[in-house]
Amino acid sequence: MSEMSGAKALMTSLEKEGVDIVFGLPGGANLPIYDALVDANFRHVLVRHEQSAAHMADGYARIKRKAGVCLATSGPGATNLITGIATAYADSSPLIAITGQVPLNMIGKDAFQETDIIGVANPCTKYAFQPRVATEIPEVVKKSFYIAESGRPGPVLIDIPKDVQQDVTEIHFPDLIKVRGYKPVVDPDLSNVGNAVELLVSAQRPIIMAGGGVILSGAFSELQAIAELIMAPVVTTFKGKGAFPENHPLAMGPIGMHGHAEANRIILEADCILAVGARFSDRSVGRFDEFGKGMNIIHLDIDPAEIGKNKSVDIAIVGDVKSALRTMVKMLSKKAIKNSSDNPWLKRRKELIDYFSENMKDYPREMTARKALKKLRELLPAESIVTTEVGQCQMWTSLHFDVISPGTFFSSTGLGTMGFGFPASIGAKAARPNVPVVDVAGDGSFNMTENSLAVSVLENLPVIVFLLNNDMLGMVAQWQRTFYDRRYMGVHQKSCPDYVKIAEAYGANGTSVQSMDELEKAIRGALKTEVATVIDIKIDPEEDVYPFVAPGTGLKDMITGA
Amino acid sequence: MSSGEFKNKPLYIISSLVENKPGVLFRITNLFRARNFNIESITVGTTEKPDLSRMTITTRIDEAILDQLVKQLRKLIDIVEVDVLDINNTVYRELALIKIRAKDFTNRNEIINFANVFRANILDIGKESVTVEVIGTPDKIDAFKNLIIQYDIVEMARTGVSALSRGE
Numbered sequence: 001m002s003e004m005s006g007a008k009a010l011m012t013s014l015e016k017e018g019v020d021i022v023f024g025l026p027g028g029a030n031l032p033i034y035d036a037l038v039d040a041n042f043r044h045v046l047v048r049h050e051q052s053a054a055h056m057a058d059g060y061a062r063i064k065r066k067a068g069v070c071l072a073t074s075g076p077g078a079t080n081l082i083t084g085i086a087t088a089y090a091d092s093s094p095l096i097a098i099t100g101q102v103p104l105n106m107i108g109k110d111a112f113q114e115t116d117i118i119g120v121a122n123p124c125t126k127y128a129f130q131p132r133v134a135t136e137i138p139e140v141v142k143k144s145f146y147i148a149e150s151g152r153p154g155p156v157l158i159d160i161p162k163d164v165q166q167d168v169t170e171i172h173f174p175d176l177i178k179v180r181g182y183k184p185v186v187d188p189d190l191s192n193v194g195n196a197v198e199l200l201v202s203a204q205r206p207i208i209m210a211g212g213g214v215i216l217s218g219a220f221s222e223l224q225a226i227a228e229l230i231m232a233p234v235v236t237t238f239k240g241k242g243a244f245p246e247n248h249p250l251a252m253g254p255i256g257m258h259g260h261a262e263a264n265r266i267i268l269e270a271d272c273i274l275a276v277g278a279r280f281s282d283r284s285v286g287r288f289d290e291f292g293k294g295m296n297i298i299h300l301d302i303d304p305a306e307i308g309k310n311k312s313v314d315i316a317i318v319g320d321v322k323s324a325l326r327t328m329v330k331m332l333s334k335k336a337i338k339n340s341s342d343n344p345w346l347k348r349r350k351e352l353i354d355y356f357s358e359n360m361k362d363y364p365r366e367m368t369a370r371k372a373l374k375k376l377r378e379l380l381p382a383e384s385i386v387t388t389e390v391g392q393c394q395m396w397t398s399l400h401f402d403v404i405s406p407g408t409f410f411s412s413t414g415l416g417t418m419g420f421g422f423p424a425s426i427g428a429k430a431a432r433p434n435v436p437v438v439d440v441a442g443d444g445s446f447n448m449t450e451n452s453l454a455v456s457v458l459e460n461l462p463v464i465v466f467l468l469n470n471d472m473l474g475m476v477a478q479w480q481r482t483f484y485d486r487r488y489m490g491v492h493q494k495s496c497p498d499y500v501k502i503a504e505a506y507g508a509n510g511t512s513v514q515s516m517d518e519l520e521k522a523i524r525g526a527l528k529t530e531v532a533t534v535i536d537i538k539i540d541p542e543e544d545v546y547p548f549v550a551p552g553t554g555l556k557d558m559i560t561g562a
Numbered sequence: 563m564s565s566g567e568f569k570n571k572p573l574y575i576i577s578s579l580v581e582n583k584p585g586v587l588f589r590i591t592n593l594f595r596a597r598n599f600n601i602e603s604i605t606v607g608t609t610e611k612p613d614l615s616r617m618t619i620t621t622r623i624d625e626a627i628l629d630q631l632v633k634q635l636r637k638l639i640d641i642v643e644v645d646v647l648d649i650n651n652t653v654y655r656e657l658a659l660i661k662i663r664a665k666d667f668t669n670r671n672e673i674i675n676f677a678n679v680f681r682a683n684i685l686d687i688g689k690e691s692v693t694v695e696v697i698g699t700p701d702k703i704d705a706f707k708n709l710i711i712q713y714d715i716v717e718m719a720r721t722g723v724s725a726l727s728r729g730e
Binding site for chain 1: 580581585588589592596626629630633634636637638639640641642
């Protein structure tokens with residue numbers, strides 16, 4: 001027990017949780033928190049917009065696999081966080097958002113910079129706390145980290161009225177907390193795992209569909225062991241991209257709207273799907289009613305509400321992916337293993353890959369998104385972290401950039417937040433400073449949060465912005481080309497701004513490339529420098545992303561080219 | 563609240579214990595809205611434990627949606643317990659107050675007779691109206707309402723269902 005302010009108690013609580021960095025921006029209602037930050041023993045990164053603070057904390061969390069922390073003041077500061085909080089919620093990323101609030105006696109009076117942020121954040125947070133006295137703060141922080149990081153992770157908001165931050169009182173820091181209405185399931189039901197193993201062993205054409213849950217639980221070696229034991233090709237959801245090394249002989253890449261053609265095809269031919277930490281989203285499976293027809297589906301997920309939400313399944317296993325897969329590996333090791341050399345299912349896999357690599361042609365130009373991304377892969381060390389913005393740049397990365405080292409790729413896959421990638425890459429760099437970090441961007445998305453260049457430069461968190469610049473809101477333009485008879489509206493960027501000058505204005509490096517030689521030189525140069533680099537890569541505005549499963553159609557209706 | 567299209571679906575009663583603190587009901591109703599769940603009635607009141615409230619929800623939905631509704635409720639951190647009650651092994655009641663237009667002696671007498679048959683109580687009689695209190699299952703209240711609708715209902719207030727499973 002010792003006497004201290006609520007703000008100081010917040011700092012001590014964050015230190016006790018092992019926080020080493022927070023991303024934020026001060027304002028009137030969180031000044032006491034910023035005053036306490038002066039003496040805190042963790043790093044504060046000043047952002048230029050609160051949305052970016054949330055994305056940075058999210059990017060940090062996805063690489064560190066523990067909660068990231070962001071700070072904002074009340075009212076507009078808090079509402080600016082919301083896009084970032086919703087992004088983390090959609091992708092099950094553990095995030096702690098701490099907002100200042102007007103003093104208790106002003107709540108409900110429509111005070112200056114007052115927003116009911118608990119109400120606003122409710123649909124996109126796992127939980128939201130508003131401590132009403134300073135003594136509650138340590139318990140609230142401990143509960144917040146527990147809720148954010150356990151079970152299916154997600155964001156938690158802590159909204160602290162200014163007088164509660166200022167209040168000086170005796171503060172007790174609990175060692176144990178209990179949240180009686182929160183019981184995340186961790187240990188899977190063994191008999192269900194046994195049934196799943198039986199089904200997998202008896203399947204002729206088994207396939208594994210790996211989702212984001214594999215990455216969240218870090219079950220990379222377990223997943224690989226199972227795939228190799230049953231000789232099952234592995235497709236991923238887009239969120240699951242990089243759960244399995246994409247240069248592995250069983251890898252097929254992501255399925256879905258812009259999935260790999262061979263992945264979208266082979267999953268239709270399977271007789272048994274093992275869906276691991278995946279939620280059968282519309283973007284991954286197309287039509288819920290068509291997907292998986294006539295196949296046995298095994299669904300493993302930590303969130304009981306995901307079972308049967310979009311797709312009814314044959315065997316459901318609720319529990320932590322890593323622990324369930326580990327049990328499965330043990331059980332499978334005792335079973336007869338299929339011989340790989342004369343396995344017709346694996347021959348079929350090879351056939352599909354060969355067919356589509358022959359038939360999915362690139363545009364006949366010197367510089368295309370595909371060629372640029374292949375070059376990036378060639379030059380980047382395997383352990384580098386890659387994230388993306390949203391739109392064509394994102395889908396091209398999904399298609400043409402193989403993630404080799406598991407867990408080194410992430411993107412805003414659920415909410416699809418333009419402007420996510422760049423600040424998130426800065427957060428990732430903070431989490432793992434010794435590896436190169438790349439944000440594959442488009443000109444439209446990069447525009448939204450490019451002021452984070454200031455953060456990257458001033459905080460010495462250098463990342464590479466790999467800007468696939470078609471001077472277009474390219475994905476919208478592609479849809480207008482495909483579904484609206486080329487009636488373009490609101491997609492032209494008109495070469496504004498000049499990205500090289502933007503980079504230079506912030507003290508970063510900027511370089512514009514027109515040819516593959518220039519690109520190679522620029523990538524090599526960026527990998528050597530200690531400062532953020534924007535590589536402005538000019539590509540053709542008419543370049544489309546293929547394959548394409550149009551919305552409302554099934555994977556079988558995939559369009560493979562114009 | 564449910565509209566006509568759900569009238570033919572089976573009635574489910576969901577009983578749950580929730581934290582007795584501000585903001586809980588908001589989180590629950592927000593969930594119904596966000597996930598498009600259709601509910602018929604919701605009641606919340608104190609229990610034998612001061613820190614817990616009992617919330618009773620009735621709904622007419624398909625079984626698959628019921629399953630989702632229950633799972634999503636369980637995910638809410640302020641909800642401590644959720645059960646779907648077995649209608650055959652549950653006592654459940656609703657209370658309705660109905661103000662019925664009754665301008666003459668004959669009307670009033672008929673309404674009082676109907677009320678007696680339904681073991682309903684007359685709470686108030688004025689020159690223009692009779693106010694009746696009916697307690698029972700929602701079906702019984704519907705039946706009474708359908709009977710007296712001929713006299714013109716001025717106002718009606720229903721509490722929604724309270725329910726407990728039967729003793730061992």
